[in-house]
Ligand SMILES: NC(=O)c1ccc[n+]([C@@H]2O[C@H](COP(=O)([O-])OP(=O)(O)OC[C@H]3O[C@@H](n4cnc5c(N)ncnc54)[C@H](O)[C@@H]3O)[C@@H](O)[C@H]2O)c1
């Protein structure tokens with residue numbers, strides 16, 4: 001008999017089955033017995049009340065779950081709208097940059113060459129000749145077939161105008177990029193990455209895909225970036241700048257700090273050029289053919305951060321401790337630069353992430369702060385707060401997870417060997433297109449890092465019920481506070497950092513994990529000992 005039936009029988013005045021079978025007893029016993037039945041009644045009442053409460057709780061939690069589901073759909077809907085808005089904003093920025101360059105080109109700025117007497121970046125029509133990724137034409141290397149595995153990117157400006165005008169207009173050296181392709185047979189290239197003749201889906205045979213840069217006109221201007229507060233770097237810098245001027249006849253740009261240091265050493269360096277206003281940095285990529293960094297990985301990051309759009313090829317000489325992205329040895333800088341200025345150069349296109357912070361109070365999705373470009377990663381962490389972060393994460397329209405821990409790292413494949421590695425993420429070859437999703441000390445036994453495709457938009461939102469705030473930092477710098485409701489939207493930027501390889505992308509990557517991290521360095525087991533029969 002269920003407790004509910006017993007309760008019904010007891011409350012109808014009938015005795016419970018327990019008392020029914022008992023013989024007549026004296027007064028004391030019958031009092032005891034009635035107490036038992038009262039106690040039993042109380043128990044039954046309690047059980048049925050508890051049962052009712054349980055039932056209500058179950059219904060209540062089911063209602064809560066469906067409310068949470070609806071709320072999540074609402075947030076996902078909002079996330080999708082914001083992801084779409086961020087995509088449109090990105091396209092708007094690229095178009096805006098393109099229009100600015102076209103406007104600069106049309107403006108009738110006086111066409112004076114860079115005047116050595118004036119050390120500032122000059123905005124002249126031939127220097128205003130710019131190109132950015134939207135100006136680059138993708139020329140099919142062999143006709144209008146499908147996806148060609150080795151497209152040749154060529155500067156449309158130098159293509160579309162007569163060579164005389166192109167030479168006069170385009171101060172920047174022109175170059176082309178080409179993808180090595182093993183798929184070539186009898187002059188025919190593999191045109192499709194995936195073919196599906198007669199319903200059979202097959203992928204084209206792998207090609208070397210090593211990207212190489214070939215100068216079509218000689219580089220004229222180099223930008224030398226140095227790690228601050230380092231005597232060895234300063235000595236190398238003045239020696240290299242002198243060599244670049246005297247032996248290679250190149251124009252040399254440096255940062256204002258470096259020009260001061262060089263002039264403090266000798267007035268001979270009066271020829272080096274720099275800028276006075278920060279906004280002139282925005283024009284750097286229209287005049288610089290090659291960037292040379294003297295320092296460690298941080299100097300490479302610093303160099304990349306100076307270009308908010310297209311980045312000239314970067315040659316990094318190792319004068320730091322680890323040197324993951326600095327493959328060239330400073331002792332052999334003359335040989336290396338001779339080869340690079342002559343070309344062709346094997347390069348690694350290191351993709352960057354573009355990050356937008358969207359405040360909860362923003363009127364619309366387009367009202368965001370200045371986007372941040374990162375070469376390594378963007379981290380969202382708990383800062384000084386002692387609380388777990390709560391970060392709701394979405395990939396395009398889909399809810400991914402809520403990160404509860406010290407934070408989250410969204411890393412490029414170049415940054416996979418940096419903070420993401422320290423947080424337990426995988427090491428990924430820098431040419432692999434992807435976004436690493438790596439938690440920082442998640443308070444969960446089941447949270448493993450992810451690698452997402454490079455075409456997704458990731459949204460990280462601080463929920464309204466979060467106890468603490470979160471902080472976003474970009475390549476380890478420029479921390480921004482994120483309050484409840486604020487969101488960070490992150491996607492692949494259209495402007496990679498083209499870094500010169502010592503040998504090629506794969507060889508350089510393997511060398512850096514062997515030498516930099518001693519990856520899988522282990523004494524080899526001796527041959528003597530038990531053998532397989
Ligand atoms: N716990 C950590 O491992 C940790 C913490 C903070 C920052 N970082 C990394 O430091 C970077 C900033 O570098 P910095 O030089 O300006 O600061 P830093 O001078 O503090 O250098 C941090 C270290 O990270 C190394 N590093 C940087 N980028 C790397 C890469 N792509 N692959 C392998 N190692 C790399 C540098 O060589 C340096 O040894 C951040 O982007 C972040 O990835 C790591």
Ligand SMILES: Nc1ncnc2c1ncn2[C@@H]1O[C@H](COP(=O)(O)OP(=O)(O)OP(=O)(O)O)[C@@H](O)[C@H]1O
Nearest residue numbers: 225226227228295296297298299302320321322323
């Ligand atoms: N031109 C620059 N101006 C200002 N800061 C710079 C510049 N170049 C590098 N830095 C900063 O200096 C710090 C150290 O630079 P870098 O990482 O290159 O040297 P390192 O730390 O000695 O070498 P490694 O990164 O290999 O350990 C970095 O945080 C970087 O952001």
